[in-house]
Amino acid sequence: MIVSNFFDQNAIIAVILLGIAGGLMFLVNSWRWRVAGLALMYLGVFWLVAISWPLGLAAIKMVVGWMAGAILGVSGVNLLPPTRRRWPTEWIFLALAFLLVIVAVSRLAPVITDWFPGCHPAQAWGGLLLIGTGLIHLGVASRGLRTILSILTILAGFEILYAVVETSTLVAGLLAVVTLGLALTGAYLLGNIYETENAG
Amino acid sequence: MSAPLIWIGLPAFIGGILFLTRGYRLTTGIFGGILSALLAVSAWLLPIDEVVPLGSRAFEIGDRFSILGRDFLLLNTDRAWLLLIYLFLTMWIIGSLFARPHSGFVSFGFVFTALLVAALAVEPFLYAALLIEIAVLLAVPFLLPPGSQPGRGIYRFLAFQTLGMPFILLAGWFLAGLEASPGDSALVLRAGGLIGFGLAFLLAVVPFHSWIPTLIEECEPYLVSFILFMLPAFVAVFGLGFLDRFVWLRESEGVYAGLRIVGMLMILVGGAWVAVERHLGRMLGYAAIIEIGAGLMAVGIGSSEGVLLFFWMLFVRIFSAMPWAASVSWLQEESGIGLELPNLVGFGHRYPIAAGILVSGGFSLAGLPLLAGFGAKFAFWQAISSDSPVLSLAALAGNTGLVIASLRALNTLFISFPVQQGDDQGVHNGAFYWLMVGLFGFLLFVIGLFPQVYITFIERLLFVFERLGA
Incomplete structure (x- = not known):
């Protein structure tokens, strides 16, 4: 109960964590930082889900998310050539897009709290921030780690909002299977890129 | 048990x-x-x-x-x-x-x-979205065997199918709320919108269809065709379940009008692209988009007749789509030079039966007389033209694209070319080859001639839906 209150009262920290995580995955080139961003994101997801769910059940989100990060981290992504971004044009464009997401979230968050009774404003902010960042990320990425990370980000944002209305253990389990499945699929695809580029 | x-x-x-x-x-x-x-x-x-x-x-x-x-x-x-x-x-x-x-x-x-x-x-039925997503995740390694370069299509497939799941799950929650307060119009709007978006992603409704032609070009056409056949069939039946279960959806004229318009758009877009397509695999993909659109239009008729037409078209599609996909895959392996039409000039002379089945499959899907798809498509066009003539004209224009594509394939595959030494080396006369092409040809031509044999079975499918099929 005390822990749950702590999460509730300090939920703004989780939103800041999610903002940093989303920014890391979206803006940074290094795969290490992106996977670190993913781990940070699932910490924030756990925090916000714990407001509505028992702590043990909410911890599933973090454990599964970290496992997904670990799977992607060992998938051979380190063996692929790094992607480069043009400085400063591309960076400015992406930063502006990220800013646009934040502005859109500030307008939409009150609507979401209205849609889902019992939704903490921080949950609406966190969920929408991840969905928005993930969608923008998906829009600029066509393949590779970026696509998988963006899908996972969108899904994590949805999970925060869905946790407000659904507390079923089976749903939590199936969503965990989907998250891990996405990570495994992503790892498989990344492994295939490495194999074919080396074979070529 | x-x-x-x-x-x-x-x-x-x-x-x-x-x-x-x-x-x-x-x-x-x-x-x-x-x-x-x-x-x-x-x-x-x-x-x-x-x-x-x-x-x-x-x-x-x-x-x-x-x-x-x-x-x-x-x-x-x-x-x-x-x-x-x-x-x-x-x-x-x-x-x-x-x-x-x-x-x-x-x-x-x-x-x-x-x-x-x-x-x-x-x-409860909302868990279906999670199971469909697990099926999609499972499909990825089968579509792309180890050692194959993943292209944009597979990522788009994964992204669009995954995006559909949250919409369906959230719709499930709103629908549960609607059962408690059925008159809440705001809830109706939210639930309807979420179901619509969720099904649009899962059914690859235009504009979420871009993964289909890309995926079929990157992967084995037969595997993708199997998924393009099975997945929309199940998702459509899942969607029909929504209509059957919720009276506010079933009795909303807006829902049926929306289905007819979206279906027409899919047929039009698919038809326009397939008419100018030069890749045989991508043609199959656009044909799948047309077929999904036709299914949506049939349901959009808004009566048990529409549902019957949906199942009838689904049933006869197997006898056109499967032989078409099989002959495309077979031709790809035999030619070894890809499925671009300019590369396949005159291939019909080497493999006449397989090429003939390929072309007939396209004609059958378009609903040309004497082929498997004719009866269902004829009944469909009759029903839809009396229901909404303008939409049916637009959809017919789209369907013509499929006829044009099949004619182009026919022209390219069977164009006369100077016979050179060794050109007959690819001709297969093995018993297995003849058994298979014989079976495909039989199904393509005989199923369309005797619809009375199976139509009673199709009618039984209506009982799956207690209210919609009544």
Whole structure:
């Protein structure tokens, strides 16, 4: 109960964590930082889900998310050539897009709290921030780690909002299977890129 | 013994076993085909939740299987649908003997089908979205065998199908709220919008269709065609379940008008692209978009006649789409130079029957007379033209694109070319080749001639939906 209150009262920290995580995955080139961003994101997801769910059940989100990060981290992504971004044009464009997401979230968050009774404003902010960042990320990425990370980000944002209305253990389990499945699929695809580029 | 164990658990188990024997391609294919046919026959013969005397004993197949507090429910009225699904699987497995996709196809087919049947059987129904997503995730390694370069199509497939899931899950929650307060128009709007978006992603409705042609170009056409056939069929039946269950959806004229317009757009867009397409695989993809659109338009008629037409078109599609996909895959392997039309000039002279089936498959999907798709498409155009003439004209224009594409394929494949030494080396005269092409030709031409043989079975499919089919 005390822990749950702590999460509730300090939920703004989780939103800041999610903002940093989303920014890391979206803006940074290094795969290490992106996977670190993913781990940070699932910490924030756990925090916000714990407001509505028992702590043990909410911890599933973090454990599964970290496992997904670990799977992607060992998938051979380190063996692929790094992607480069043009400085400063591309960076400015992406930063502006990220800013646009934040502005859109500030307008939409009150609507979401209205849609889902019992939704903490921080949950609406966190969920929408991840969905928005993930969608923008998906829009600029066509393949590779970026696509998988963006899908996972969108899904994590949805999970925060869905946790407000659904507390079923089976749903939590199936969503965990989907998250891990996405990570495994992503790892498989990344492994295939490495194999074919080396074979070529 | 319960029905979900027979038609969900058993196929999943068979799929697992056949994965171990995938190295023996022909044996696995034959056994897979026989087992799938047995599952179809058992759905035909075995009643669910009724006592069946067997000599001096009696047995009963229960309709429910519970796991982790949730139920999988298959009713006696679902048997027609189960029969159809396992008949489809049997046909695709038989076709795979000819198309020769990679060796895991048969086992994948069983597991994929089992997961989709589970998605329709699970209670509460919103869990279906999660099971469909798991089926999609499972499809990725089968579409792209180890060592193949993943392109944009596979990522788009993954992204669009995954985006559909949250919409359906959230819609499920709003629908539960609607049951408590049925008059809340704001809830109706939200739930309807979420269902619409969710199904649009899952059904690859325009503009979320871009993964289809890209994926089919990157992967084996036969595998992608199988997914393009099975997945929309199940998702559409899942969507029909929404219409059947919720009176506010079923009685909303806006829903049916929306379905007709979206369906027409899909036929128009698919038709426009297929008419100018130069890649045989991508043609198949656009044909799938047209077929999904036709299905939506049929449901948009808004009566049991529309649902009947939806199932009729689905049933005859297997006899056109599968032979087409199989001959495209076969031609790809035989030619070894890709599926771009300019590369295949005159190939019809080397492989006349396979090329003929390829072209006939396209004509059949377009609904040309004497072919498998004719009866269903004729009835469909008749019904839709009396319902909404303007939309039907636009859709007919789109359908013409498919005829143009098939004519272009016919022209390219059978164009006269100077015969050179060695040009006849590719001609196959093996018994197996003739057996397969004979079967495809028989199905393509005979099914369309005798619709009265199977139409009573199609009518039985209406009983799957208690209110919609009434």
